[in-house]
Amino acid sequence: xxxxxxxxxxxxDDAAGIAPDHVPxxxxxxxxxxxxxxxxxxxxxLMRAAEAIGSGTGPVGIDAERASGYRYGQRAYLVQIRRxxxxxxxxxxxxxxxxxxxxxxxxxxxxxxxxxxxDLPCLAEVGLRPQSLFDTELGGRLAGLPRVGLGAMVEHYxxxxxxxxxxxxxxxxxxxxxxxxxxAALDVEVLVDLRDAVAAELASQGKTAWAAEEFEHLLDFxxxxxxxxxxxxxxxxxxxxxxxxxxxxxxLWLWRDRMAQERDTSPGRILPDAAIxxxxxxxxxxxxxxxxxxxxxxxxARSVRRHQEAIIExxxxxxxxxxxxxxxxxLPPSGxxxxxxxxxxxxxxxxxxxxxxxxxxxISQELAVPVENxxxxxxxxxxxxxxxxxxxxxxxxxxxxxxxxxxxQTTITAPLISLTCSEHAPA
Numbered sequence: 001x002x003x004x005x006x007x008x009x010x011x012x013d014d015a016a017g018i019a020p021d022h023v024p025x026x027x028x029x030x031x032x033x034x035x036x037x038x039x040x041x042x043x044x045x046l047m048r049a050a051e052a053i054g055s056g057t058g059p060v061g062i063d064a065e066r067a068s069g070y071r072y073g074q075r076a077y078l079v080q081i082r083r084x085x086x087x088x089x090x091x092x093x094x095x096x097x098x099x100x101x102x103x104x105x106x107x108x109x110x111x112x113x114x115x116x117x118x119d120l121p122c123l124a125e126v127g128l129r130p131q132s133l134f135d136t137e138l139g140g141r142l143a144g145l146p147r148v149g150l151g152a153m154v155e156h157y158x159x160x161x162x163x164x165x166x167x168x169x170x171x172x173x174x175x176x177x178x179x180x181x182x183x184a185a186l187d188v189e190v191l192v193d194l195r196d197a198v199a200a201e202l203a204s205q206g207k208t209a210w211a212a213e214e215f216e217h218l219l220d221f222x223x224x225x226x227x228x229x230x231x232x233x234x235x236x237x238x239x240x241x242x243x244x245x246x247x248x249x250x251x252l253w254l255w256r257d258r259m260a261q262e263r264d265t266s267p268g269r270i271l272p273d274a275a276i277x278x279x280x281x282x283x284x285x286x287x288x289x290x291x292x293x294x295x296x297x298x299x300x301a302r303s304v305r306r307h308q309e310a311i312i313e314x315x316x317x318x319x320x321x322x323x324x325x326x327x328x329x330x331l332p333p334s335g336x337x338x339x340x341x342x343x344x345x346x347x348x349x350x351x352x353x354x355x356x357x358x359x360x361x362x363i364s365q366e367l368a369v370p371v372e373n374x375x376x377x378x379x380x381x382x383x384x385x386x387x388x389x390x391x392x393x394x395x396x397x398x399x400x401x402x403x404x405x406x407x408x409q410t411t412i413t414a415p416l417i418s419l420t421c422s423e424h425a426p427a
Contacts, residue, residue, distance in 0.1 A: 032088060037185065062113055063188050100128070
């Protein structure tokens with residue numbers, strides 16, 4: 001599959017050098033410079049792709065497309081790779097589920113990703129793991145950009161406009177439509193130029209070493225920690241009362257999850273969260289199973305009617321559970337209480353938190369780095385709630401590093417936190 005090139009990066013090599021005070025007319029990037037490649041769907045072509053990518057030079061732009069909202073889980077349904085001298089390759093990881101030959105061909109070359117934490121887990125599932133990486137989105141955050149989506153950053157640094165109308169489509173569809181493939185190829189087309197522009201910005205601001213620490217930290221990222229009782233995050237849970245109501249939510253959530261996994265579909269397409277909460281509220285005080293379940297909202301009613309018998313059976317099971325098998329009303333805390341409760345439970349800690357937020361907010365503005373990138377709010381709260389009464393800067397830094405902070409972060413924040421604790425020492 002090929003397409004005649006229109007405006008390409010080759011025609012716009014001077015775009016990255018535009019002075020910050022000059023706002024150019026954006027140039028739509030409509031076609032990849034080499035056209036749209038065929039999708040790799042067999043092992044022979046995969047090995048050819050690996051050979052070409054291994055023979056290329058410089059860093060490797062990588063992206064993955066998932067089918068969030070359509071399929072169960074976050075697996076990759078298309079992997080895009082571009083490298084100088086190798087061109088762009090679009091690989092179907094469903095047809096070729098083991099991409100480790102490509103990973104071996106890349107070796108220790110730098111990966112370029114945008115929002116790496118979104119793609120690293122699904123790429124690891126198909127055998128792709130970086131030894132070095134550069135995250136353009138995270139780099140943009142450290143550089144102080146107000147908008148760090150790929151399209152916004154490409155506009156800012158390269159003067160190009162990327163179409164994003166296919167970003168939320170069902171990438172599990174086969175065959176993939178050519179307009180989608182064109183979109184996918186363009187996403188990696190810009191990554192090397194964007195990486196260079198972001199790296200130059202970080203260097204000019206003296207933040208190269210900070211970014212290097214962040215990127216090194218990402219190499220160990222395998223995905224978010226599994227949640228305890230994930231069903232407790234069901235939308236509308238605040239309306240559910242009592243352990244029996246929670247049991248109905250739990251049993252419906254688990255039933256839906258099993259069915260979604262079996263059918264490889266998004267759980268919300270089987271039964272929306274709002275329907276689960278509504279059914280739980282309607283039956284939480286019931287003494288016998290309902291004969292019917294329904295919803296006044298048409299969108300929810302269709303899903304409920306479709307699974308009427310199964311839902312009634314699940315609700316009946318939840319109502320029949322002995323008290324000993326009902327979920328507790330709340331899980332034991334795994335960290336500090338919510339900040340709004342600090343003033344009552346520990347006024348000194350509350351004062352420290354308010355002062356620390358003030359100081360970190362000020363340095364965040366001064367350095368043009370979002371405060372959550374200077375130090376995650378969770379780490380700050382954990383230290384101030386559980387930490388020593390009068391810690392030195394070194395003690396603060398070591399404690400934060402043990403909790404996962406990077407050294408560059410503690411160099412900036414530890415003195416401020418130590419100062420905060422000394423200003424608000426316990427009586």
